[in-house]
Amino acid sequence: MQESKNQASGMRFDSLTSLLQPRSVAVVGASTDPTRIGGRPISYMLRQGFSGRLMPVNPKREQVQGIPAFGHVDDLPEAPDTAIVAVPAAQVLATIEALGAKGARSALIFSSGFSEVGGEGVELQAALVDAARRWNMRLLGPNTAGVFNANHGYYGTFASGLERGFPLPGRIGIASQSGAYGAHLLGLARARGLGTPIMVATGNECDITLGESIGWLVENPDIDVVTAYAESVRDVDSFIAALEVAHRARKPIILQKVGRSSLGQRAALSHTAALVGDDKVFDAILADYAVIRTNSSAELLNIAYAATRRIYPVNNSLGMVTISGGAGIIVSDAAEDIGLPMPSMPEASQARLKELLPFSSPINPVDFTAHVLNDLALASQFTESLITDGGYASVLAFFSQAGTVPSIAPRLCEAFKTVKQAHPERLFVISLIGDEEQVAPYEEAGFVLFEDPTEAVTAIAAMGRLGDAFARPLPEPQTFEPIELPNGAISEACAKTLLSDFGIASVPERVVSDAGQAERYAAEIGFPVVMKIASADIPHKSEIGGVLLNVMGAAAVRDGFETLMARGRERAPDARLDGVLVARQISGVECFMGIKRDPLFGPVAVFGLGGIFVEVLKDLAFRRCPFDVAGARELILSIKGAPLLLGARGRAPVDIDALAKMLSELSVFACRAGVRLQSVDLNPVFALPTGQGAFAADAVIETTEVADAARS
Amino acid sequence: MQESKNQASGMRFDSLTSLLQPRSVAVVGASTDPTRIGGRPISYMLRQGFSGRLMPVNPKREQVQGIPAFGHVDDLPEAPDTAIVAVPAAQVLATIEALGAKGARSALIFSSGFSEVGGEGVELQAALVDAARRWNMRLLGPNTAGVFNANHGYYGTFASGLERGFPLPGRIGIASQSGAYGAHLLGLARARGLGTPIMVATGNECDITLGESIGWLVENPDIDVVTAYAESVRDVDSFIAALEVAHRARKPIILQKVGRSSLGQRAALSHTAALVGDDKVFDAILADYAVIRTNSSAELLNIAYAATRRIYPVNNSLGMVTISGGAGIIVSDAAEDIGLPMPSMPEASQARLKELLPFSSPINPVDFTAHVLNDLALASQFTESLITDGGYASVLAFFSQAGTVPSIAPRLCEAFKTVKQAHPERLFVISLIGDEEQVAPYEEAGFVLFEDPTEAVTAIAAMGRLGDAFARPLPEPQTFEPIELPNGAISEACAKTLLSDFGIASVPERVVSDAGQAERYAAEIGFPVVMKIASADIPHKSEIGGVLLNVMGAAAVRDGFETLMARGRERAPDARLDGVLVARQISGVECFMGIKRDPLFGPVAVFGLGGIFVEVLKDLAFRRCPFDVAGARELILSIKGAPLLLGARGRAPVDIDALAKMLSELSVFACRAGVRLQSVDLNPVFALPTGQGAFAADAVIETTEVADAARS
Incomplete structure (x- = not known):
């Protein structure tokens, strides 16, 4: 919905301009005390010379901090571009309604007591959003420390840090989900002589998101580098749109995304989900764009500083x-x-x-x-x-x-x-x-x-990574012919059939009903084969001698068929025998492939070596779906255990082409399968020596029911 | 040799006092130009007010920078505590002889052209050391940027950085193998308001080492924290002695040891040596003492700063x-x-x-x-x-x-x-x-x-690591009853026998010469057993059917003996048969244990999981020998793959007690075996489930010849 709104002008994020570069601003709850929340913005703007019209609203004063005040929003002499709302939570909705009626284009809400406190606060916040939509207003916050745009002398913020000093001139923007941390970045930047003239703190993000804020900064001609602090991305579309715009504009985003340590606690949706740390998924998404993720503010500012030179060396050395x-x-x-x-x-x-x-x-x-x-x-x-x-x-x-x-x-x-x-x-x-x-x-x-x-090296490496990212074309938006997944639980056999339509080979196997069929099928798939008595009534087949390994040659297959059927009849006389399952006996390097549907970013593929590697060492790599064979190959070779696939210590190298093709096809399958697909686990996949292919030995597909998917 | 000299007083590193806190100093090669190498020290001392007597030596001037000069060292009015030597390389030896004759107690030599240029420079440097020993003088350098001790206004350095500003008052010392980098640290410290009043740059270390410099700083009552920059530790005894003194004095050493990236290039002495990065050995040594190793100067100074508060919390949280x-x-x-x-x-x-x-x-x-x-x-x-x-x-x-x-x-x-x-x-x-x-x-x-x-967290964690290190007693010096290693190459059987004396169990095996012996031995070691034809003339035993796996029961062992001997006689008629090797057939978790003799630090133990873990993932842990069972257990559990030993994903936990005992015993063996022992490889060691022990399946011991060891 929001996207169409943003596309009215050539700039996608134009609808934030009234908020961040206003020609006129109303301060509702304006205070005469320059250290109070409703007084600081006025005090700051007076000291820094706001370029637009400043209109305090205060029912009890004719003047506020020396400038004429208005008793009520209704009394404002013009429709303000934006409004700063610094009134108690209970009065905010009425204020927004009044501002809307007056024709204000946007507002930011300092007040807290909304979704962050739960309960009624959530409802109150929803009412704000409703009102704003009706009046076609954009809202920042509530519970935000606000914004500033020093290039226009605009200070819609109560951040006390500005008392110590205003931002230096420069070309670095700050978008932050934490107001206090945004102000901290400003302070650090000032201390090391870096100019950060524009900051947006997004607060509860009832309407305007971090992604939109980043996007507006990217589109601002006065900004070359965007720094951002994120706790969680609430709206993926605007976030990805901002990354796309930044890539096209060759403006880097330096991002501190926090919360790595709490990620393991999130409930697992499936076996794959338990392995996929959300944080790694996030990294996989960022890898497609020109974003540098940092773990400390010092590193963030070092890299942002280097980026202000706008030299991004491709193939850096x-x-x-x-x-x-x-x-x-x-x-x-x-x-x-x-x-x-x-x-x-x-x-x-x-x-x-x-x-x-x-x-x-x-x-x-x-x-x-x-x-x-x-x-x-x-x-x-x-x-x-x-x-x-x-x-x-x-x-x-x-x-x-x-x-x-x-x-x-x-x-x-x-x-x-x-x-x-x-x-x-x-x-x-x-x-x-x-x-x-x-x-x-x-x-x-x-x-x-x-x-x-050492810090120089970190920054130089980041400039090279940006250069490479800018030089790489963005993934083209693709549309996928949807496929219909069956309703209800999907059996292993059904999963393998579904995947085989995408060229994903399982270990060849078939249930045959006579010795001749067994012989012909074995010849078709190649020796050696494994033979097992096929019966739903015999769960532990090896206990009755119902499994033959390493069967070589036509005669042995024929004999094997008769032997197994005889043992079945003799040792499990009550069981219904379906025949004998003949499968190619495969031994290769055990790998693991899967898909996890991320609630925000959609299907993400994961690859690793099987067995202990995936279970104990968590040596896994992730990538957002879909991707081509070259992308799959990159992913496969990025795991630490990759030497095992390439023929470490005298082993035969495995068929990486086949693995990459399989993984890429799996990524396409995941996109075409749509929102009902929750996860796919191919574990193990056997990778054979070069030229001999790769085969899934097991396949589990988990889906939600049709109704659930429609709700989500 | 040097140690006894240092122990004359109660302070071990007292013999550096004349160099670092002199009451009188001669400047040989004194220059009237305050920007020249022989002029800067005088200029700095004049500006900062050296507390002792300053005596320039210059054959052409009566005064240098305003103070009386002497024509030659012989003309000095008193024996100087120390001398700054700033003359061309060719004149240095004569200068040292003259200083020695005059009674100077120490000298530092700025001049380059010695061991760092190779060839004759090496000999010239050796001659300096000879002369100094004869005169009982201590020497710093040559090729050093010198020292300063701002607490006494002493500046025996030509570092140009001091032009920008002198060190601030404080309690942090700097010892550096690079003069330029020492000066860089001084500059960084000044920029962030940290006082580093004393610096020593050790240059070529012909006599005074980095270890001694650290030791003297630790013993100095004006210093609480020692920062150090090291490229390589040339004299391990003084280095370890300094770490010990620091531990006893509860003064932390914050160390930047560089050269991680070039270590892989060093030639391997043995299989184990190839796996043991020297850098990891160094870390293993430091772990015993109160040393924090850092990778950047910023981190080094952050931690040094926090340490100046002298609060080292034990069991930090x-x-x-x-x-x-x-x-x-x-x-x-x-x-x-x-x-x-x-x-x-x-x-x-x-x-x-x-x-x-x-x-x-x-x-x-x-x-x-x-x-x-x-x-x-x-x-x-x-x-x-x-x-x-x-x-x-x-x-x-x-x-x-x-x-x-x-x-x-x-x-x-x-x-x-x-x-x-x-x-x-x-x-x-x-x-x-x-x-x-x-x-x-x-x-x-x-x-x-x-x-x-984020920087605060790094520093807080370091303070906790220091607290724990100070609270832990230092390893007691131990003397070991030496054991005699055999001359020449040590066979696998001999290696296993040697180790079994230390309680290190190999997989039980014996060559038997008749079926009865085979049966009795198999019963003794337990079933199943492996049987192999024993003959040095049959390299590929399985090709003639000479290996029997999984032999269960007395009858099968008797039959097996006869079968193998018959096959041997029949299929390898020319081979000399020694009988049949009977071994317990063991399957457990494959581990890897070894010893590598580090040229500086002596025997170091290494532990890892076997197979691909050691070969591809290099998941190894190191510790200096010897250590007890608790230390071995710590080492074992520090590898990433430790969950595999503890029973990950439903596996049986292995006998870690037995592994730890074996590893600790191996560390004692390594110490008792002395300098001839180059390496031990136990690969694989099979770790059985809890209570069932651990057994080495292979053992390789490499030694040097007696003559080589005596030389080294």
């Missing part, structure tokens, strides 16, 4: 010049930990550099030693060679305090600037310690600066 | 109060990641707090919401309850910018100070954002302050 061998080792360690390649310099260039400076170690990291501080032309030559000969997409120079020592700094900065300007497409990072004024020339020249080289 | 639910989730995630427990508050206390403040969420983290900012008495009550009722060893309060807002800060700080003073043994950490002056009152009150709550 790191070359380093350093005055300290130790820093070189630290960076090598960190790069290996994070998977950022640091290939060596070409041998010819190494020889040439070694000639220029015999003390140097010109492999990569290129240690040109503190000697270059006495001959900065040499520093330029080495760095130019690193870029031109080494061809690294990213360059890190370690200078620490030497780079800001007054006797060296100005010339060093100039020398490096020349190198940088010749290669504007490279990400050029310097590890530097200095006061604000000391590092300012480097900042102005467009270098990315970090004190700690 | 974390209680949190927060004004932001989001920060609570972030901290819960981080604590779970790092293994820091956050148990819930007692239910009665939760109920009481909920009554005090209905909006609060008083479980743990205790979210008392931003409401408490209006009622700070409530903040105190909640925090007091967290400490008293919850009993957490560490407390984290999240206030972010709200904690430094002028309208709140002074009262909040006072309130928390009162709570803190009532519980001086708790580690009290506040997540706070503010300028230097804003946070100063909290610093003065002794709180540990972090901007980012």
Whole structure:
């Protein structure tokens, strides 16, 4: 529903503009006390010079903090773009109705006492949404700390942290599901000199979601990088839409998604569901887009800062010049930990550099030693060679305090600037310690600066991951011909038949009723075969000698049929015999494949090695469905145990093509099966040696009933 | 040798005092230019007011930088405590001889051109050491950036970073194998307001080692925390001695040991050696002492800072109060990641707090919401309850910018100070954002302050690990009755016999020469048994039907003996038959145990699950030998696959007592076997169900020859 509303203009998230960039704002519950919740927004806007019209609403005052106030919303001289609602919960609904009648386009609600307290609060919140829909208004909150847009002097927030200082100019936006944490990010950003002019705290998200907030920030021409804090994604469509818009605009989203530790507690929907941590599903979704997920605010801001340079190197690799061998080792360690390649310099260039400076170690990291501080032309030559000969997409120079020592700094900065300007497409990072004024020339020249080289490596790796993500096309929206799943529980045989229509091979097996059939079928599927007496009345077949393993050749199959039927008749005289089940006897590497329907993101595929690997080590990889064979192959090879599939320690490599085809087909099946499909477990799948295929030995499909699915 | 020298006084590392806290210093190669290598130390000392006598040596000047100079070392008016040597490499030896003759007690050598350039440099360096030993002088370097001790105004360093600012007062020492990186740490510490008054850069370590430098810092009463940067430990005795002294003095060592990524490249000495990353061995050594190893300088300084409070909570647990639910989730995630427990508050206390403040969420983290900012008495009550009722060893309060807002800060700080003073043994950490002056009152009150709550969690966890390490007694030095290993290659049978003397059980097996013997032996070891034709001339026994599996009962064993001998005679007529090997047929969980002799730290034990676990997943744990059964059990249970041993997914739990006993006995064997023992591999070891023991199925012992061992 909301989507069509957003698509009215060319911008998808345009309907938030009245909220985030208002030309006029009413403050309902305006306070004369600049430290109260209804007073802070006015105080902040007065101090920062709001560019639009500010209209306090207060029934008892003619003026509030020196500007004319209005007794009631009805008395407002114009329909405000937005309203800040700071009245007790019980008065909020009437306020929204009045604002709607007045023609307000949006409102944000500080008040708490809604869905977060449960019970009546939930109903009260629903009533707000109803009212807003009727009046075609957008709502933020309730229970939100609000928003600010410093580029327009707009402060619709009561965050007390602003008392300490307003946001610095810059191009980083903040969207947060926690107001206190959003303000914390602002504080951290200020402390390290980063500008975050726009923040949205979404509160209870009765209408406007985190996804929409991210989307609006992405579409804002004043914002290059969006940072976000999420506890749970409540509306997946707007969230995914925001990720898509960000990808197209080449604007990265740096996301702190929390709640990893509580995820195991969620009730399991099925065997697969119990294995799939929701958090890993979330990571699988993000992997399709240009999103970097971080675990700490410091890391989030480091990466956001580096991203403000807007250089996202594709196929990233790191070359380093350093005055300290130790820093070189630290960076090598960190790069290996994070998977950022640091290939060596070409041998010819190494020889040439070694000639220029015999003390140097010109492999990569290129240690040109503190000697270059006495001959900065040499520093330029080495760095130019690193870029031109080494061809690294990213360059890190370690200078620490030497780079800001007054006797060296100005010339060093100039020398490096020349190198940088010749290669504007490279990400050029310097590890530097200095006061604000000391590092300012480097900042102005467009270098990315970090004190700690380890943090530099983390940020450089993130820029490369963004580059790769931007270079990869987004998954095309696909429509699927729906298939009809049977009603009721689905038997193993039925599950295998359903899947075989998608090309997913099970271990070949058939129940035959005479020796001739047995012989012909065995010849068809290939030897050796397993033969079992087929009877629903004999649960423990091996106890009556009803199972023959490793049956080779036509004669043995014929004999086997007669033997099994005879044993059945003799040893289980009351059982109804259906014949003999003949199956190809397969031994291969045990794998595990499955589908879990995520309540938010739809079907997600999981792959792992079978047995103890899946049960004890949880060595699993996830991907949102559908994906093609190449995607499946990537997924398969991403597990830790992948060497076992590739032929570790003298084993034969398995048929990864067949596994990948099967997994990709399973992902398509999951999409076509629709919302009734809850889970699929193929466990084990036997992967045979290359060229011999992969076969599911068991298949379990779980569905909801038609009525349940319709409700959900 | 060195140890006896150090033990002259009560302090083990006393012989470094003349170097690090000199009463008089000669600067040989003193320069009038304060930016040159021979000029910087003088310039720094003049600016900072060196407390001792400063004596420049310069043959061409009567004065250097305004103070009287001497033409030659011989002309010095007194024997200097130490000398700074800043002359070309070729002149260093003569300088050391002259200093020795003059009676100097120590010297540090800036000059490079020694062992780091190889060839003649190595010999030149050895000559320096000879000279110093003759004169009973201690030497630092050569190729060192030097030392400083700001507490005495002593600056024996040419680090250019000091131009930007001298170290702040404080109680953190720096010992570094890289001068540039030591200076980098100083710069980072200054930038975040941390005082690091003493630094030692060890350079080539021709005499004084990193270990001795750490040891001296630990023994210095002005230092509470030692930070260290290491590339490789060259002298293990002084290093371990320093760790021991630190443990006894309850002073933590925060260590950045680099070079993780290059370790795989080192040539393997044996199968086990190839699996044992030296880096993991190093970690295993550190685990015995109170050392925290970090991967980045930022983390190192965060932890060092927290340690300056000298509160090391044993059995650490974390209680949190927060004004932001989001920060609570972030901290819960981080604590779970790092293994820091956050148990819930007692239910009665939760109920009481909920009554005090209905909006609060008083479980743990205790979210008392931003409401408490209006009622700070409530903040105190909640925090007091967290400490008293919850009993957490560490407390984290999240206030972010709200904690430094002028309208709140002074009262909040006072309130928390009162709570803190009532519980001086708790580690009290506040997540706070503010300028230097804003946070100063909290610093003065002794709180540990972090901007980012994630960094706070890392530091709190480290304090707990230190507390546990200090509370644990150091491993007692043990002497071992040496055992004689046979000369030459050790056969599998011989290896098993050697180990069986230590109670390490192999799979029972014996070569028998008649059917009666076979029957008696099988009865002794228990059925089923495996029988194999015993002949060195039949390498592929199964090809001639020479292996019988799963032999049950006396008759079958007798028959088996005759069958195998007959087949041997018939199918391998030229082979010499030794009889038949009878072995107990064992199936259990496959494990892997081994010993690797580390060139520095001696024998190290390794444990893992067998097969693919050790080969592909490298799921291994290490520990320095020897250790007792409890230590072995800890080691065994520390692997990721431990659930497989404990009975995961319905399997029978294995006999961990037997495994632990075997591993502990192996560690004692390794110590008694002495330096000739290179490695032991028991692969596989079969662990049977509880009560049934563990048996090595194969044993390989590798040794060096007697002559080699004597050389090493």
